[in-house]
Amino acid sequence: MNSPTKPFAVINPDAPATSLEAKQPHIDNGTQCYSKEGYFSRDYMEREWQHIWTNSWLIAGVTSDLEKVGDFFVFDIRDESIIVTRTEEGVKAFYNVCAHRGAKLVWDERGNRKVFVCPFHSWSFHNNGDLRRITDEDTFHPDVVAHRPGLTPVACAEHAGIVFIHMGENPPPLAESIGLPEGYLEAYRLDQMKVVRHVRSEWGSNWKVGVEAFYESYHLHAVHPETRGVMGDLNVQYDLYPNGASRMIVPLGQPSPRINDQESVNEGLQLMLQEAGVDPAAFEGTAADVRRAIQQGKRERSKRLGLEYERFEDGQLSDSWATGIFPNVQIGCHPEAVFLMRFLPHETDPERFYYDTMTLLLPAEDPDYRPPGWMGLPEGTDVSGRQRPETEHYSIEEDAGLGLVLSQDSALLPVVQKGMRSRGFKGQLWGEQEQRLRHFHVELERRLGM
Numbered sequence: 001m002n003s004p005t006k007p008f009a010v011i012n013p014d015a016p017a018t019s020l021e022a023k024q025p026h027i028d029n030g031t032q033c034y035s036k037e038g039y040f041s042r043d044y045m046e047r048e049w050q051h052i053w054t055n056s057w058l059i060a061g062v063t064s065d066l067e068k069v070g071d072f073f074v075f076d077i078r079d080e081s082i083i084v085t086r087t088e089e090g091v092k093a094f095y096n097v098c099a100h101r102g103a104k105l106v107w108d109e110r111g112n113r114k115v116f117v118c119p120f121h122s123w124s125f126h127n128n129g130d131l132r133r134i135t136d137e138d139t140f141h142p143d144v145v146a147h148r149p150g151l152t153p154v155a156c157a158e159h160a161g162i163v164f165i166h167m168g169e170n171p172p173p174l175a176e177s178i179g180l181p182e183g184y185l186e187a188y189r190l191d192q193m194k195v196v197r198h199v200r201s202e203w204g205s206n207w208k209v210g211v212e213a214f215y216e217s218y219h220l221h222a223v224h225p226e227t228r229g230v231m232g233d234l235n236v237q238y239d240l241y242p243n244g245a246s247r248m249i250v251p252l253g254q255p256s257p258r259i260n261d262q263e264s265v266n267e268g269l270q271l272m273l274q275e276a277g278v279d280p281a282a283f284e285g286t287a288a289d290v291r292r293a294i295q296q297g298k299r300e301r302s303k304r305l306g307l308e309y310e311r312f313e314d315g316q317l318s319d320s321w322a323t324g325i326f327p328n329v330q331i332g333c334h335p336e337a338v339f340l341m342r343f344l345p346h347e348t349d350p351e352r353f354y355y356d357t358m359t360l361l362l363p364a365e366d367p368d369y370r371p372p373g374w375m376g377l378p379e380g381t382d383v384s385g386r387q388r389p390e391t392e393h394y395s396i397e398e399d400a401g402l403g404l405v406l407s408q409d410s411a412l413l414p415v416v417q418k419g420m421r422s423r424g425f426k427g428q429l430w431g432e433q434e435q436r437l438r439h440f441h442v443e444l445e446r447r448l449g450m
């Protein structure tokens with residue numbers, strides 16, 4: 001096969017092959033154009049339900065939402081609702097359904113309870129899933145309840161501060177299934193991070209259109225022109241890992257090679273310097289020196305405040321390591337904060353999905369120690385991590401207040417969804433800047449048995 005003529009960027013050519021930032025070996029996923037039916041068809045949606053959603057490790061939530069025994073949250077996905085809770089014996093998950101007549105047991109999104117009481121006839125269950133009490137048990141024939149019906153467990157496991165569930169038979173080992181090298185996610189200490197914002201908004205496209213838009217930086221210049229001053233969109237390193245996982249390293253703190261001015265330290269770069277503790281007024285370099293200065297600024301701060309940034313490569317201090325885990329997650333990884341996004345299928349409509357984002361922050365004493373400005377936390381957000389905010393829900397008509405970049409995406413995706421329906425559109429033609437999309441689809445089709 002012929003290769004693209006433009007060689008792809010490598011962030012650090014000197015990185016040892018075993019380091020986390022090393023360019024991963026090439027995976028040849030071919031040049032196939034996949035059918036567009038998967039974006040509209042209800043049959044395809046059902047196949048995804050059978051083979052993907054009910055048969056994959058899915059991110060249900062984060063460990064920091066389950067600190068104390070009795071803490072729980074509910075993870076809803078399409079037809080299923082699952083309670084995930086910390087018990088005396090560790091984190092467990094159960095279908096959120098009463099063993100008596102099937103009522104939904106827990107209606108709150110999260111909380112702390114040792115006992116779940118059903119709202120229908122008040123049967124109660126211990127949070128380890130065991131039956132606690134049957135109301136008026138002496139009115140039941142003993143044979144009906146002799147098996148002491150408890151909650152039905154769902155496989156549940158933790159990795160690097162993230163809680164996963166799996167509804168299928170014989171789930172594979174979680175760490176292997178995630179596909180990322182050991183230590184990759186662990187370095188960010190998500191288990192010590194706190195959710196400071198959680199938004200779930202409904203978007204007007206298939207969930208895969210969402211995943212795809214976030215898996216490439218090819219559209220930045222056109223859809224998000226304001227990023228041109230600060231994101232090296234053509235210098236992105238794309239890496240593919242086993243089982244559909246992938247990553248793109250987007251260098252931040254450098255102008256896009258698409259613009260002429262590669263010298264001026266523009267306003268965006270000044271802001272980034274400032275966030276890294278470097279005084280932009282005293283900065284003597286050009287735009288080409290900013291990324292390095294951000295890295296040095298953060299190293300310096302780390303030494304001063306004992307933040308232990310030694311565990312990170314220089315590039316991790318400045319750049320965005322946008323990391324995808326099959327099927328529906330992208331994690332924007334930064335030493336200070338993590339942006340965890342899930343693309344959740346709509347209950348009934350293949351042309352809608354829920355964009356669910358949690359911003360997690362490592363609490364610290366340093367007042368400058370904040371998530372990067374471009375993560376778009378609204379003014380006045382409590383970043384102390386002391387109070388877990390409620391999830392904000394937004395319907396398709398509402399503005400979710402996710403900031404400029406995300407509102408540009410949410411406005412565009414329905415347009416793409418509609419366009420793909422046209423009989424004039426034959427299927428997506430991906431370039432190598434879109435290699436993560438192809439990698440995702442290869443895994444999807446493999447898992448669907450297509």
Ligand code: FES
Binds near residue numbers: 100
């Ligand atoms: S359905 Fe739960 S107690 Fe009856």
Ligand SMILES: [Fe+2]
Binds near residue numbers: 223405
């Ligand atoms: Fe975008």
